[in-house]
Amino acid sequence: MSELKNDRLLRALAREPVDRTPVWIMRQAGRYLPEYRATRAKAGSFLGLATNPELACQVTLQPLARYPLDAAILFSDILMIPKAMGVGLVFEEGEGPRIERPVRSAAEIDALPVPDPSRELRFVMDTVSLVRRELAGRAPLIGFAGSPWTVATYMIEGGGSRDFPKSKALLYGEPKALHRLLQKLARATTDYLNAQITSGAQAAMIFDTWGGILSTPAFLEFSLPYMEQIAADLVREREGRRVPVILFTKGGGAWLERMSMTGVDALGVDWMTELAGARRIVFDRVALQGNLDPGVLFAPPAAIRAEVARVLESYGHAAGHVFNLGHGVQPGTDPEHVAAMIAAVHELSPAYHR
Amino acid sequence: MSELKNDRLLRALAREPVDRTPVWIMRQAGRYLPEYRATRAKAGSFLGLATNPELACQVTLQPLARYPLDAAILFSDILMIPKAMGVGLVFEEGEGPRIERPVRSAAEIDALPVPDPSRELRFVMDTVSLVRRELAGRAPLIGFAGSPWTVATYMIEGGGSRDFPKSKALLYGEPKALHRLLQKLARATTDYLNAQITSGAQAAMIFDTWGGILSTPAFLEFSLPYMEQIAADLVREREGRRVPVILFTKGGGAWLERMSMTGVDALGVDWMTELAGARRIVFDRVALQGNLDPGVLFAPPAAIRAEVARVLESYGHAAGHVFNLGHGVQPGTDPEHVAAMIAAVHELSPAYHR
Numbered sequence: 130m131s132e133l134k135n136d137r138l139l140r141a142l143a144r145e146p147v148d149r150t151p152v153w154i155m156r157q158a159g160r161y162l163p164e165y166r167a168t169r170a171k172a173g174s175f176l177g178l179a180t181n182p183e184l185a186c187q188v189t190l191q192p193l194a195r196y197p198l199d200a201a202i203l204f205s206d207i208l209m210i211p212k213a214m215g216v217g218l219v220f221e222e223g224e225g226p227r228i229e230r231p232v233r234s235a236a237e238i239d240a241l242p243v244p245d246p247s248r249e250l251r252f253v254m255d256t257v258s259l260v261r262r263e264l265a266g267r268a269p270l271i272g273f274a275g276s277p278w279t280v281a282t283y284m285i286e287g288g289g290s291r292d293f294p295k296s297k298a299l300l301y302g303e304p305k306a307l308h309r310l311l312q313k314l315a316r317a318t319t320d321y322l323n324a325q326i327t328s329g330a331q332a333a334m335i336f337d338t339w340g341g342i343l344s345t346p347a348f349l350e351f352s353l354p355y356m357e358q359i360a361a362d363l364v365r366e367r368e369g370r371r372v373p374v375i376l377f378t379k380g381g382g383a384w385l386e387r388m389s390m391t392g393v394d395a396l397g398v399d400w401m402t403e404l405a406g407a408r409r410i411v412f413d414r415v416a417l418q419g420n421l422d423p424g425v426l427f428a429p430p431a432a433i434r435a436e437v438a439r440v441l442e443s444y445g446h447a448a449g450h451v452f453n454l455g456h457g458v459q460p461g462t463d464p465e466h467v468a469a470m471i472a473a474v475h476e477l478s479p480a481y482h483r
Numbered sequence: 484m485s486e487l488k489n490d491r492l493l494r495a496l497a498r499e500p501v502d503r504t505p506v507w508i509m510r511q512a513g514r515y516l517p518e519y520r521a522t523r524a525k526a527g528s529f530l531g532l533a534t535n536p537e538l539a540c541q542v543t544l545q546p547l548a549r550y551p552l553d554a555a556i557l558f559s560d561i562l563m564i565p566k567a568m569g570v571g572l573v574f575e576e577g578e579g580p581r582i583e584r585p586v587r588s589a590a591e592i593d594a595l596p597v598p599d600p601s602r603e604l605r606f607v608m609d610t611v612s613l614v615r616r617e618l619a620g621r622a623p624l625i626g627f628a629g630s631p632w633t634v635a636t637y638m639i640e641g642g643g644s645r646d647f648p649k650s651k652a653l654l655y656g657e658p659k660a661l662h663r664l665l666q667k668l669a670r671a672t673t674d675y676l677n678a679q680i681t682s683g684a685q686a687a688m689i690f691d692t693w694g695g696i697l698s699t700p701a702f703l704e705f706s707l708p709y710m711e712q713i714a715a716d717l718v719r720e721r722e723g724r725r726v727p728v729i730l731f732t733k734g735g736g737a738w739l740e741r742m743s744m745t746g747v748d749a750l751g752v753d754w755m756t757e758l759a760g761a762r763r764i765v766f767d768r769v770a771l772q773g774n775l776d777p778g779v780l781f782a783p784p785a786a787i788r789a790e791v792a793r794v795l796e797s798y799g800h801a802a803g804h805v806f807n808l809g810h811g812v813q814p815g816t817d818p819e820h821v822a823a824m825i826a827a828v829h830e831l832s833p834a835y836h837r
Contacts, residue, residue, distance in 0.1 A: 297779065300782075301778065302783050402699070424652075425651065427648050459646050
């Protein structure tokens, strides 16, 4: 594999000195980019795109061709594990994901297989290898997966949800059955992320998109321990470097202290939480990634620059900051506004690293 | 007006001793009740129901006929102020609210009238008077309004939203225009709540449903000050008793300390925040209301009882707790499960008031 020429991301995640704050964007490859929409049209469908290594590699690299980013992130979806488990994942045009055979009983849970990622998710590993080759060391590649709790909600509800009634019914009514599902997903996710890492992913991120809809006791029982278990079982060194793990619970601001003690290298921080306060709480145990409100990108460049300045100042003069949005970039975002954000990070962040 | 025979709610909001924890439920009159759906069908439409004092009164009282609740809350909607401002509020069947003439420019904002609640919202005041007469002192009546920020998002987006792109564009791009809208809404909301209070509402609640999608600096600039201003300008004594004000920002757990210093009597707490921690933070400046996960009501009665016990224990042995859900009761909730929740509060809470 090519030697890494830009290691800002890995250095920041290790809380080592850098010349400027590294920057990448959650969902940086996606619907807001016209070149993405063109490739997506060629693929015919979202799943057609995500399961085709050549096209998925193309899409992964598109934002790096357009912007001076410090990382690539695998183009994929958090529902690849349920797909491999055979629950019938479909993406209806403009509708979001749907799972044809939702999983709600203990018997249905016990019948689920733990997929072999080198077989059922071969296309993901092929994408990782291809991206690494094409990147040629320009920037590190981040692999990812959804958290067991987050992925479980889709499998239980049969798709996206607003109030998660069936997931809550299982959580409060049949907690043991839910634990069995989460345990199975944790094993599958560990295998999946380890396969990504051995295929070439240089960092791993776990997205707990729906952890924030849990009460504190429920988060500590049903989401956090499974992410902790995955982190403990991941391959953490490859090609002579540490493979850092980033944990992100949207709406998890109240749990950052507990999350910082799971043995991960960094925490993602949503835009509702101030980085200054988060830094005091995690007490330099972990690096922090975030946290510009994705809505800022709907405002003009001058306003974007001012808000970038505010995020940098909130983290302050210290190592261990990776600039990012506080959640994924939103459809309808002007690509020029993304450019303005990145330019502002390049221009304003060196002052924090002298 | 009839003398109040059950003043548990008002005593708890004043942090005075009570025999057991008072209990009411956000959205207690609504879709989960068959008797509500019958009245709604008679009215023909949601707005037909909400603007008809006799039917709105009927619906307000339905949950009190079914359950031993310690408060009634006016049946209405947070969008009555935009309706009175003439922006064209419609409720499409199964779609949620839509605003036909969204407000996005400074000129559109300046053209908005501040409604006279005794005229344009006469039907609300008639409902309040009617409910007070029919309640005959059985329990206090809570009036309510949306927060200026929350109501503004509907006016700007033209309805409900997931990512609030237009609201964020205005907030970050034209903050002065947004402040003008919020100022106008704050004046209208003050007039509206004062009219409810002088018509007979015995407590007032401000729902900041979308405050939690703001960054901390944005919440402190665009939502909190307007709620603080409203609270300062409300009539706070009627019929020889204090009219308490309750503030509720969903997702506002990180801001409870600051919110407790706004001069309100109580804070609503969502289910993601632990009451024990919240109590330490607000340091007995205010009462707390909440915070059972509404999703608990999808589980069987035994699980509901256990979670009620957990909420009561989290608040602990002290005055100043009003039991409620951490957000509105969800459509599809079994009315028997609501009964189980209330029974558990009645059975388990006296131990905390000895």
